[in-house]
Amino acid sequence: MDIAVGPPGIDPGWRSGAATGERRIVTVDEAAAITAENADDIRAWQSLALLNEGEELSREDLERIRLIGFVARRGIAPAELARICEEQGDMLASFTRWGITPGREVAMSREQAAARIGVDPELFDTFWFAAGLRDQALVYEEDLGIMQAANAALAFGLPVEAMVQIVRVLAASLDRVSETMTRVFHLYVHERFRAEVRSGADLMAATQGVADPMTDLVEPAVVYFHRKAWERANREDLLLHLMEETTPPSETIGELVRTVLFVD
Structure with a gap:
């Protein structure tokens, strides 16, 4: 089934103009x-005042739709979400801002995406699942970039099983990094404000006042620590190269043989 909005890679669903204040809409x-x-x-969520009214929605509305659908599948009904937002302020606003990234304006199926970048559909699915994206129903432009990079690595000579391991480790590790950042912030900042008997819009405003400027620090921090880890890993790899005269190749490709000495 063709579920892309227009041909893959084309953005015909978005429009802009004076009537929309230059905010692109669908x-x-x-x-x-x-x-x-x-x-x-979506129309039912509009009736709950969780989205803008009418037949035309903004990019912010798109991300709100994703969030509403997510929390609904996790057990919080849209009506309950609407009640919370009415009583405590717009709980979705900050998460909407943080969730908006370029490259999500056009959606396509995995089959369309595989054809778009010239990858076998089965291989595309292998990378997709290794990346932990099984619960993401559609593929966006932002996803194509990393899938193209993985495919390019194969063209350079990296075996599929090696690429799958790298993708799986990257995805799982950064899942833990992101979860740690958000949970620690929630427990040490948001909960501290709650302990000060703040609530509703005041609580969210206080939390956002700290969170918003800190979001700009996340990617530089991830890049910095990856660079340091990359340096350490390459030094260890140098040792492997220097010991090749005394360590014959493993009989099994991809296997690293180590001897462990226990000293009592």
Whole structure:
């Protein structure tokens, strides 16, 4: 089934103009295709004041749709979410801002994405699942870049099983990094504000006042620590090269043989 909004890689669903204040918009049906949510559900969420009204939705609305669908699948009904937002302020606003990234304006199936970058669909799925994206129903432009990079590594001569291991470790490690950052911030900052008997919009404003400027520090920190880890790993790899005269190749490709000495 063709679920892309227009041909893959084309952005015909987005429009801009004076009437929209130069904010690009999509229709409800296009938003449903891009987010893999039901159009009737989206209209129901509009009636709950969780989204802008009318048939035209903004990029912010798209991300709100993703968030509403996510929390609904995790057990918080849209009506309950609407009640919380009415009583405590717009709980989705900051998460919407943090979730908006370039490259999510056009959606396509995995089969379309594989054809787009010239990869066998089965191989594309192998990378997709290794990257921990099994629960993401659609492929976006931002996803194509990393899939193309993985495919390029294969063209350079890296075996598929090696690429899969690298992708799996990258995804799992950065999942832990991101979860640690968000949980620690929540426990040490947000909960401290809650302990000061703040609530509702005041609580969210206080939390966002600390969180918003800190988001700009995340990617530089990840790049810095990866660079340091890369340096250490390459030094260890140098030792492997220097010991090749005394360590014959393993009979099994991809296997690293080590001797462990226990001293009592």
